[in-house]
Amino acid sequence: MNYSFEYIDIILLAMIAGFIFLRLRGILGRRTGREESFGSQFGRELAKKKSQKDEAKVGLDKFDDDAKDQFIEGAKIAYEKIIVAFAKGEKNILKPLLGKKIYKNFSDEIDKRNKENLKSELTFVGVKSAKIKNFEKKDNIYIFTVNFISEIITCKKDKNNKIVEGNPDIIKTANDVWKFSKNMWSTNPNWYLIETQV
Numbered sequence: 001m002n003y004s005f006e007y008i009d010i011i012l013l014a015m016i017a018g019f020i021f022l023r024l025r026g027i028l029g030r031r032t033g034r035e036e037s038f039g040s041q042f043g044r045e046l047a048k049k050k051s052q053k054d055e056a057k058v059g060l061d062k063f064d065d066d067a068k069d070q071f072i073e074g075a076k077i078a079y080e081k082i083i084v085a086f087a088k089g090e091k092n093i094l095k096p097l098l099g100k101k102i103y104k105n106f107s108d109e110i111d112k113r114n115k116e117n118l119k120s121e122l123t124f125v126g127v128k129s130a131k132i133k134n135f136e137k138k139d140n141i142y143i144f145t146v147n148f149i150s151e152i153i154t155c156k157k158d159k160n161n162k163i164v165e166g167n168p169d170i171i172k173t174a175n176d177v178w179k180f181s182k183n184m185w186s187t188n189p190n191w192y193l194i195e196t197q198v
Helices: 002-028 038-061 065-088 091-097 100-115
Strands: 119-138 141-157 163-166 172-183 192-197
Touching (some): 065 091, 065 141, 100 192
Antiparallel strands (some): 119 141, 141 172
């Protein structure tokens, strides 16, 4: 009889141990060999995001020669487009290329010209040179200052088609210093003209 009681005790203890094991496994889960700690996974994700952000910053902060050449080519196109559009009074072309303040200045000058019945004529001969004069970074705003030397033929005529300014037969050399700005975190790829100096 004593042996049977011992066997019952062993069976009961085994059942209790099995019950506790099953409960713990249900609460804590079981290892499959593929899991990793949340802390290490989260740390790796943070490191990955930081690395991607740092790479983006390096790409934006350090303009290599190719990037500068591409910017200058784009700036030359914008320069010609803006000068020609301003002469023709085409505000719709100017608006997406200019910052708000300078657009208002250009727009007011076009309105003044129209009010005085003056017509501006311009032939763009070409850009002789375009050089980056300065680069500055203010937070996420990048500003390039570019010195353009170009050749144009320009004159203004009154309502009677009489020349009041300039000469339609002479090529004039223009020396302009323009500032272009861009928010480097913006999805819009455009640079905007924000300031002109002569």
